[in-house]
Amino acid sequence: METLNIFIRSIFIDNMVFSFFFGMCSFIAVSKSVKTALGLGAAVTFVMVMTVPINYLLNEYVLKPNALVEGVDLSFLSFIVFIAVIAAFTQLVEMIVERFSPTLYNQLGIFLPLIAVNCAIMGGSLFMQQKVEAGDIQNAWQSIVYGLGSGLGWWLAIVMMAAIRERITYSHIPAALKGPGIAFIITGLMGIAFMIFSGIKL
Amino acid sequence: MSSKSLKYLTGPLSSDNPVIVQILGICSALAVTVQLKPAIVMGLSVMVVTAFSNLVMSFLRNGVPSRIRIIVQLVVIATFVILVDQILKAFVYDVSKQLSVYVGLIITNCIVMGRVEAFALANKPWASFLDGIGNGAGYAMILIIVAFIRELLGSGSLFGFRIIPESWYIENGGFYSNCGLMLFPPMALIIVGCIIWVHRSRNKELQEK
Numbered sequence: 001m002e003t004l005n006i007f008i009r010s011i012f013i014d015n016m017v018f019s020f021f022f023g024m025c026s027f028i029a030v031s032k033s034v035k036t037a038l039g040l041g042a043a044v045t046f047v048m049v050m051t052v053p054i055n056y057l058l059n060e061y062v063l064k065p066n067a068l069v070e071g072v073d074l075s076f077l078s079f080i081v082f083i084a085v086i087a088a089f090t091q092l093v094e095m096i097v098e099r100f101s102p103t104l105y106n107q108l109g110i111f112l113p114l115i116a117v118n119c120a121i122m123g124g125s126l127f128m129q130q131k132v133e134a135g136d137i138q139n140a141w142q143s144i145v146y147g148l149g150s151g152l153g154w155w156l157a158i159v160m161m162a163a164i165r166e167r168i169t170y171s172h173i174p175a176a177l178k179g180p181g182i183a184f185i186i187t188g189l190m191g192i193a194f195m196i197f198s199g200i201k202l
Numbered sequence: 203m204s205s206k207s208l209k210y211l212t213g214p215l216s217s218d219n220p221v222i223v224q225i226l227g228i229c230s231a232l233a234v235t236v237q238l239k240p241a242i243v244m245g246l247s248v249m250v251v252t253a254f255s256n257l258v259m260s261f262l263r264n265g266v267p268s269r270i271r272i273i274v275q276l277v278v279i280a281t282f283v284i285l286v287d288q289i290l291k292a293f294v295y296d297v298s299k300q301l302s303v304y305v306g307l308i309i310t311n312c313i314v315m316g317r318v319e320a321f322a323l324a325n326k327p328w329a330s331f332l333d334g335i336g337n338g339a340g341y342a343m344i345l346i347i348v349a350f351i352r353e354l355l356g357s358g359s360l361f362g363f364r365i366i367p368e369s370w371y372i373e374n375g376g377f378y379s380n381c382g383l384m385l386f387p388p389m390a391l392i393i394v395g396c397i398i399w400v401h402r403s404r405n406k407e408l409q410e411k
Contacts, residue, residue, distance in 0.1 A: 118310065119310045190388075
């Protein structure tokens with residue numbers, strides 16, 4: 001039950017985009033067509049599912065106070081360790097996508113290597129660390145679920161956004177609002193819609 | 203200071219602003235703008251990290267093979283972020299608690315990475331340093347504008363000091379009430395959207411066709 005709660009919470013209530021603004025850069029830039037959005041969302045979810053548990057194990061057995069050597073607190077190193085794991089994984093995903101789907105690879109362009117600096121992924125690991133301290137995540141299984149939920153939440157958000165933006169190209173928007181301006185306002189309105197989920201607890 | 207170096211500093215404030223023109227670094231920007239104080243601390247931290255990462259990467263630019271540059275950049279940036287994080291924890295602990303994970307997220311802040319990639323790898327150290335300061339300042343400026351609007355309308359105060367008099371509130375027999383919606387995350391996005399709107403109607407060359 002606890003695990004299901006983490007899953008639902010991370011998709012809807014603590015949605016990466018709408019409640020923490022994580023991954024906004026690629027969210028705004030890549031949400032112009034549903035197809036590309038689906039691809040990037042899948043890549044982000046995959047990296048997230050893999051890196052959050054790895055970082056959980058590293059946090060548990062290396063970085064925590066007294067974890068590696070009695071009396072040594074390595075937690076100040078967590079930023080650099082987390083980002084190294086994420087960067088390595090992104091490189092792997094990049095190679096896989098290039099091998100199996102060159103079209104998607106070309107569409108995603110610069111944003112594929114930028115998954116490494118996608119705040120959603122780093123944010124997922126940092127929130128995982130915070131949740132471990134608060135006792136919300138107690139084992140590796142729950143950290144996988146948390147990573148999956150956060151990734152799916154981000155995926156859902158970017159696909160919804162892309163669908164709206166495909167439609168909105170036909171409407172009459174003030175010249176100055178075209179592009180990023182209207183995208184921000186749409187995201188804000190979607191965020192207000194997502195606020196109805198707050199308070200749901202399983 | 204020559205006019206060229208002055209341009210590195212002032213360009214990012216308006217016509218080349220990292221947040222509203224280049225659309226970078228929104229990730230960690232908006233969640234810290236409920237109040238002015240964390241927004242200013244965050245703006246300063248990003249300015250320091252961008253300036254020094256630009257400086258270091260500019261010194262290293264000829265020695266790093268381009269295949270492994272991303273990981274080198276991440277290590278340099280992460281080092282500065284760890285320094286900033288430790289300093290914040292030591293001197294302004296309450297603000298550091300408020301910023302929580304967002305300090306760590308400066309690493310993945312697209313502004314830092316973007317400026318290193320786009321500018322520091324092709325320019326001299328001093329110019330890169332100024333570019334970092336300028337972009338950090340442009341980022342801080344947007345943060346401060348958003349935080350000003352949200353704190354004033356959302357809690358009726360600035361820097362935690364009360365601006366709207368107590369006697370105006372409905373509970374005290376007045377006519378005024380805070381706009382609670384301003385405290386929620388979506389409003390930050392809508393405010394930035396409006397800032398982009400105003401900015402682009404004044405700078406017509408930035409509008410999308």
